[in-house]
Amino acid sequence: MPAADAPRAERSMNLRILLILGALSAFGPLAIDFYLPSFPTLAKAFATDVEHVQLSLAAYFAGLSIGQLLYGPVADRYGRRLPLLVGVSIFTLASAACALAPSLEWLIAARFVQALGGCAGMVISRAVVRDLCDPIGAAKAFSQLMLVMGLAPILAPVAGGLLLDWQGWQSIFVCLTLFAALAGLGVALWLPETIPADGERPPLSGALGQYRRLFADRLFLAYGLSGGVAMAGMFAYIAGSPYVFIQLYGIPAEHYGWLFGSNAAGFIVMAQVNARLLRYRGPAFWLRRIIWGYLACGLALLGIASLQPATLWPLLVPLFGCVASLGCIIPNASACAMAGQGQHAGSASALMGSLQFSVAAGASALVGVLHDGTAIPMTLVIAVCGAVATLLAWQTGRLERQAA
Numbered sequence: 360m361p362a363a364d365a366p367r368a369e370r371s372m373n374l375r376i377l378l379i380l381g382a383l384s385a386f387g388p389l390a391i392d393f394y395l396p397s398f399p400t401l402a403k404a405f406a407t408d409v410e411h412v413q414l415s416l417a418a419y420f421a422g423l424s425i426g427q428l429l430y431g432p433v434a435d436r437y438g439r440r441l442p443l444l445v446g447v448s449i450f451t452l453a454s455a456a457c458a459l460a461p462s463l464e465w466l467i468a469a470r471f472v473q474a475l476g477g478c479a480g481m482v483i484s485r486a487v488v489r490d491l492c493d494p495i496g497a498a499k500a501f502s503q504l505m506l507v508m509g510l511a512p513i514l515a516p517v518a519g520g521l522l523l524d525w526q527g528w529q530s531i532f533v534c535l536t537l538f539a540a541l542a543g544l545g546v547a548l549w550l551p552e553t554i555p556a557d558g559e560r561p562p563l564s565g566a567l568g569q570y571r572r573l574f575a576d577r578l579f580l581a582y583g584l585s586g587g588v589a590m591a592g593m594f595a596y597i598a599g600s601p602y603v604f605i606q607l608y609g610i611p612a613e614h615y616g617w618l619f620g621s622n623a624a625g626f627i628v629m630a631q632v633n634a635r636l637l638r639y640r641g642p643a644f645w646l647r648r649i650i651w652g653y654l655a656c657g658l659a660l661l662g663i664a665s666l667q668p669a670t671l672w673p674l675l676v677p678l679f680g681c682v683a684s685l686g687c688i689i690p691n692a693s694a695c696a697m698a699g700q701g702q703h704a705g706s707a708s709a710l711m712g713s714l715q716f717s718v719a720a721g722a723s724a725l726v727g728v729l730h731d732g733t734a735i736p737m738t739l740v741i742a743v744c745g746a747v748a749t750l751l752a753w754q755t756g757r758l759e760r761q762a763a
Contacts, residue, residue, distance in 0.1 A: 377503055379550050380487060382542040383443070383480030384504050386450060388511030389535060390419060390477055396520040397528040404528065405463040412463065415470045420720055422474025423481075424713055430482040431709025432566035439483050439490070439705075440552050446479020447543035451536055458532035478712070480542075485697060485708040490553035494698040498642035501690030502634040561703065569706045578758045579696050579707065580714075585646070585751035586692025587715030589653060591722035592744035593685055596622075596678065598723035599737030607734060608671035618675070622682040629686030642691035643755065649687045650745075650752045656680035657738075657745030664738040674734060681741055688748070695755070 394401075401412045434442045453473035460466035488500045522530045554560070561569065573579055604610045604618060636645055660677040668674070693711070700707040722740050729736035 375549050376487070376491070377500065379542070379545045380484040380500075381504055382538075382545060383447075383484045385511050386477040386480045386539065386542075387423070389515050389538065390450075390454075390473060391416070392511060392515035393519045393535065394528070394531045395515075397523050397531060400523060400528050401463075401466070405466075407463055415463070415467045418467045418471040419474040420716075422471045423478050423716055424720075426475040426478035427482050427709045427713040427716070428570075429475075429709075430479050431486075431706035432561070432563055432569065434483050434486055434705030434709075435554075435561050435569075435703055436563050437560075438552050438554050439487055440546065440550060443479055443483050443546050443550070444543060446476045446483075447539055447546060449473075449476025450479075451476070451539040451543060454532050454536040454539055458529045458536065481712055482705065482709045485693065485712070486704040487550075487553050489697040489700060489704040489708070494694050495637050495641055497697060498637050498691050498694035499634045501693050502630045502637075502686070504690075566706065569703055570710055573703075573707055573710050578755060578762065579700075579711075581751050581755045581758060582646075582692050582696035583711040583714055584718070585650070585748050585755065586689050586696070587711070587718045588744050588751060589650065589685060589688045589692070589748040590715055591719040592653070592657065592741040592748075593682060594719040594723040595726050595737055595740035595744065596682065599726040599734075599740075602730075603674075603734045603737055604671065607732075610671060622679055625679050625683030626686040629683045630690060631686075633687040633690060636687070642694045643759070645687055646691040646695065647752050647756055649684055649691075650749050653681055653684040653688060654742075654745040654749045656684065657742040661735070661738040661742040664734040667733060674738075678741075681745070692752075 398412050401415075402408050405412070430442055430446065450473055453469050453476055456469040457466055457473060460469060484504070485501075488497050488504075492500055518534075519531050522534065600619065610618065633645065656677040660674060660681065663673050663677065696711050697704060697707055722744060726736050726740050729739065
């Protein structure tokens, strides 16, 4: 490792920074999954139906898509700390506004603003990792942050259900407010500015040009989309599994969390295995190999679903393999996409996140469009995502050979 990289590698091991970045990365999963159990209660409280309550979730997704593109250039121009503090403050105030919502329209608007604040942590945490780490160190850090991304969807609905029964739906947003305030305090006290004081700060006027440059960077797009399309398979699973597990195969609703949690546990374990594998070879090497396992499991899942088995269990093994493999694929693809972005890391992180989220959201919607009363729509989308992601990952190898 070059001498210049040594300080970055040491700082990448700073547990305090990793914990702060983990808290920031949790904003998205918590804000999405924490209040899901309250949908029927919210519908009753606002004298509407669950379908209209779901607009508050759609508003949050819209805010995420827009906000990520805004924070990238701002973080490159003004540094990491200031946009983070502003974003966390917006998220905190909007969470409090959600708790005080007198109507569904108020809640929908507050959720949109909440997303605009929360996506600061999603974008800038990736940029901070890029600032502090070389590609291997970044992949290790992303693997550790995957603990948060894996645990939050398991714990958030359970905790949200308990709070709902104990103190009502408002308590869920009060907890989000307190959590965000603590994360903001951590940023203010312990997260240093990771852009050098004498580093180049690209002007905001060049933001569109920077995004055009990134769109023209085929290697960046191939790495970013290989992880994003693979992640889209997980969104398809999240969208389709309640119907497949509970309604199609009759799994009791109270047992759904255990099945969902077991797959999330595989995701977490493989993310930590990935951190150890990176001691031997780089993230690109493992990405282009493990993604074949994702494809094989996706095709097996589709084949089994096509046979329409009488029980759910034959589907669970390949489904577990798909979700678990993402614990290696997503951090490695993210690290490779961010490598070499330099002072434009914020814009690169923003564009990658926005592209990945858009593709993943489209995959989850496609499961609903294709719904036919079987498990085939969910498994078909997962298999197609596996095939496209594998093709993109293979393409990265060709592009790197051309650039060598």
